[in-house]
Amino acid sequence: xxxxxxxxxxVCFYCKRKVKNAGGFTRDHVFPxxxxxEDKGNIVxxxxxxxxxxxxxxxxxxxxxxxxxxxxxxxxxxxSLALLGTIRKNIWxxxxxxx
Ligand SMILES: [Zn+2]
Numbered sequence: 001x002x003x004x005x006x007x008x009x010x011v012c013f014y015c016k017r018k019v020k021n022a023g024g025f026t027r028d029h030v031f032p033x034x035x036x037x038e039d040k041g042n043i044v045x046x047x048x049x050x051x052x053x054x055x056x057x058x059x060x061x062x063x064x065x066x067x068x069x070x071x072x073x074x075x076x077x078x079x080s081l082a083l084l085g086t087i088r089k090n091i092w093x094x095x096x097x098x099x
Pocket of ligand 1: 012013014015016017046047048049050051
């Protein structure tokens, strides 16, 4: 498949927004590389913003941050509360499926 077509289909694993351009597309190590996370079975497509937002946190740590934001209705940068809710759901799913 043409690379540009492929990019059009890329959806962020965490927020499910479409990644609009190549520059906005990243690969996230679900278990952080800085903590020893490997490549195999540990990489998801995600948008640049979510990658920055998650940073070097584990999924559990990131989930706690997102939960607090939702609890106190703290929108974060370009993230609406609805979008934070989507992220929470997808983190939950990932955590559940990886056990
Ligand atoms: Zn995202």
